[in-house]
Amino acid sequence: MGELFTLPVLLGILYSGIRLATPYLFAAVGETFAQRSGVLNLGVEGIMLMGAYTGFFVGMKSGNIWLGLLAAALVGILMGLLMSVISITLQAEQGISGIGLHLFGLGLSSLLFKTTLGSVESINGFKPVRIPLLADIPYVGEVLFNHNILVYAAFLLVPLSAWFLNKTTFGLKIRAVGQNPQAADTLGVNVIRVRYFCVCLGGMLAGIAGASLSIALINLFQENMTNGMGFIAVALVYFGGWRPYGVLLGALLFSFVNAFQLWIQVKGINIPSDFAIMMPYVLTILALAFATKRAQQPAALTKPFERGEN
Amino acid sequence: MVDRAGVKRALSRTYEALLPLLAVPVAFLIGAVMLAALGANPLESYGALLQGAFGDTSGLTQTLVKATPLLLVGLGVCIAFRGGVINIGGEGQIIVGALAATAFSIGLRDLPGWFLLPMSMIMGALAGAFWGGIPGVLKAKLGVNEILSTVMMNAIAIQFSNYMLRGPMIDPKEIEQGTRIAQSALLPKAVWLTRLVPQTLLHSGAILAVILAVLVYIFLWRTTIGYRIRAVGLNRDAAKYAGIKVPFYQALALILGGGFAGLAGAVEVMGVQHRMMENLSSGYGFSGIVAALFGSLHPLGSIPASILFGGLLVGGDKMQRAVQVPSSLITALLGVVVLFVVGSQIWTRWRAHKRETHG
Numbered sequence: 001m002g003e004l005f006t007l008p009v010l011l012g013i014l015y016s017g018i019r020l021a022t023p024y025l026f027a028a029v030g031e032t033f034a035q036r037s038g039v040l041n042l043g044v045e046g047i048m049l050m051g052a053y054t055g056f057f058v059g060m061k062s063g064n065i066w067l068g069l070l071a072a073a074l075v076g077i078l079m080g081l082l083m084s085v086i087s088i089t090l091q092a093e094q095g096i097s098g099i100g101l102h103l104f105g106l107g108l109s110s111l112l113f114k115t116t117l118g119s120v121e122s123i124n125g126f127k128p129v130r131i132p133l134l135a136d137i138p139y140v141g142e143v144l145f146n147h148n149i150l151v152y153a154a155f156l157l158v159p160l161s162a163w164f165l166n167k168t169t170f171g172l173k174i175r176a177v178g179q180n181p182q183a184a185d186t187l188g189v190n191v192i193r194v195r196y197f198c199v200c201l202g203g204m205l206a207g208i209a210g211a212s213l214s215i216a217l218i219n220l221f222q223e224n225m226t227n228g229m230g231f232i233a234v235a236l237v238y239f240g241g242w243r244p245y246g247v248l249l250g251a252l253l254f255s256f257v258n259a260f261q262l263w264i265q266v267k268g269i270n271i272p273s274d275f276a277i278m279m280p281y282v283l284t285i286l287a288l289a290f291a292t293k294r295a296q297q298p299a300a301l302t303k304p305f306e307r308g309e310n
Numbered sequence: 311m312v313d314r315a316g317v318k319r320a321l322s323r324t325y326e327a328l329l330p331l332l333a334v335p336v337a338f339l340i341g342a343v344m345l346a347a348l349g350a351n352p353l354e355s356y357g358a359l360l361q362g363a364f365g366d367t368s369g370l371t372q373t374l375v376k377a378t379p380l381l382l383v384g385l386g387v388c389i390a391f392r393g394g395v396i397n398i399g400g401e402g403q404i405i406v407g408a409l410a411a412t413a414f415s416i417g418l419r420d421l422p423g424w425f426l427l428p429m430s431m432i433m434g435a436l437a438g439a440f441w442g443g444i445p446g447v448l449k450a451k452l453g454v455n456e457i458l459s460t461v462m463m464n465a466i467a468i469q470f471s472n473y474m475l476r477g478p479m480i481d482p483k484e485i486e487q488g489t490r491i492a493q494s495a496l497l498p499k500a501v502w503l504t505r506l507v508p509q510t511l512l513h514s515g516a517i518l519a520v521i522l523a524v525l526v527y528i529f530l531w532r533t534t535i536g537y538r539i540r541a542v543g544l545n546r547d548a549a550k551y552a553g554i555k556v557p558f559y560q561a562l563a564l565i566l567g568g569g570f571a572g573l574a575g576a577v578e579v580m581g582v583q584h585r586m587m588e589n590l591s592s593g594y595g596f597s598g599i600v601a602a603l604f605g606s607l608h609p610l611g612s613i614p615a616s617i618l619f620g621g622l623l624v625g626g627d628k629m630q631r632a633v634q635v636p637s638s639l640i641t642a643l644l645g646v647v648v649l650f651v652v653g654s655q656i657w658t659r660w661r662a663h664k665r666e667t668h669g
Contacts, residue, residue, distance in 0.1 A: 228464075
């Protein structure tokens with residue numbers, strides 16, 4: 001095994017692990033907001049697919065990937081709005097409405113892809129941006145500071161979200177609404193509005209997560225290209241104890257295992273690739289079982305709010 | 311007065327059962343808007359869909375063939391949801407069920423058919439129950455969210471199946487001929503389910519599914535265990551207060567749910583494909599949830615619901631061929647149906663609330 005783990009190999013795994021963490025970070029940090037406000041949005045996968053398609057389509061037709069990114073974010077907000085109406089206003093069972101949203105996004109993105117594009121094409125996505133000076137640091141530089149802009153954005157989102165949730169008044173409102181909506185309501189917080197905001201923000205980030213795949217990391221769109229990533233992102237929120245930094249840890253761990261798994265396949269090491277692909281999922285279940293501190297779960301998660309209850 | 315209250319209750323029950331029916335026209339309407347926006351003729355598309363699904367013997371039997379796994383998965387979904395747990399793992403449970411039935415019937419092919427056939431089904435159900443039992447036990451013992459763990463179990467099942475079908479279980483003929491298509495050998499003829507209509511795929515599994523729907527109804531509404539499962543689902547705290555072991559019954563609901571999905575997989579290989587292959591399930595796990603929801607999570611309601619959605623799946627494929635509208639439209643419409651059904655339940659709850667407060 002010694003010669004397999006040379007320094008360049010290790011750096012390569014770290015580099016692609018950081019790249020792969022990008023969609024998970026966007027989607028899971030967005031989902032953290034939704035869940036902290038008390039809404040479990042299981043439809044992340046469907047939103048990501050819509051974001052991936054929209055980003056790709058608009059990016060390709062307009063020739064401007066920034067416009068694609070913007071469109072993906074907008075579609076994400078719309079999908080978040082749909083989820084909000086169903087699960088907040090109509091107080092539907094959140095787990096099941098999420099499945100509905102997932103099926104809707106899965107079917108619609110594939111329908112649109114087949115009718116508007118038809119065949120798999122690639123696009124010139126976001127290019128790596130070397131950060132001057134920092135990228136010249138030996139080893140660390142090439143692993144951390146030579147990525148495309150969405151990778152940097154995903155990692156910057158983490159401290160920003162932690163600050164927003166923990167240090168601002170609006171963050172306090174979000175946490176209050178997820179913990180004890182009745183009390184928050186008594187204190188004059190508009191529970192419904194806060195939840196709408198969080199679910200739509202989560203939707204926007206999920207849309208961007210999808211676009212990060214189709215216009216920054218893989219640079220093409222395929223039917224069901226997220227292949228379960230959205231569900232894993234929801235799991236990462238549990239794993240991360242509903243905190244952005246916890247989510248970051250989970251996303252990195254998951255992505256490094258994934259990068260390692262890809263490398264095993266490329267190397268043709270004597271482990272069937274099927275078992276290698278299985279590893280991250282097994283890891284997620286184990287993480288859910290042994291790393292989640294349930295005490296941190298927002299007390300009102302999945303519970304619809306109705307004014308004047310009790 | 312008692313009579314009037316009774317009539318009122320019956321009316322309101324009917325209303326609650328019929329409410330989901332509205333979801334289909336609504337979904338179709340939204341679908342029509344989507345079709346028109348994409349430049350397809352909605353009437354022509356829907357015509358092709360209905361004609362394909364219900365228009366002739368071939369379409370009808372194909373619809374029933376698709377409805378069979380949907381109903382079996384849906385029954386499992388009914389049990390799980392009634393127990394207050396959400397089983398998204400149907401897809402994985404179907405796959406392991408089909409794998410188990412295949413491995414068992416091929417491995418012990420020399421056993422007499424009267425024994426091999428039911429045992430293969432039972433093996434499929436047991437494998438599914440095991441696959442659903444892992445999230446069930448994790449939920450009961452460690453409080454792991456079953457929605458997420460069942461989704462992960464789906465991904466694991468797919469990889470496991472890929473491995474088995476390319477390795478230990480691959481058809482020896484595929485190796486001889488060098489084609490190496492990832493599929494198992496044919497199942498022994500003794501375990502092939504009887505075809506009900508000659509020249510079609512309709513098999514006796516459809517009858518089995520309907521019988522099981524009745525049995526699940528009796529189980530949930532006429533037995534103590536069924537009562538406890540429903541009590542846990544209706545009000546966890548009250549059930550706990552009444553001395554019902556909530557974690558146990560939730561795990562049981564997931565195990566039984568997995569068992570039915572596993573059986574669906576076994577029936578699919580024994581009745582339709584006669585061998586295990588990749589993409590055997592093609593989304594039955596999710597569509598089964600939609601069928602069960604649409605049937606108001608009632609085993610008997612799931613029967614017509616499964617036929618309807620089986621028809622949509624068959625019709626969707628026909629529509630794709632006839633008028634070149636991608637069948638992914640059906641997946642999107644299934645999503646709309648789910649959103650509408652769960653979204654419209656607020657009126658049911660609102661009416662119940664009004665009944666409570668105003669007598």
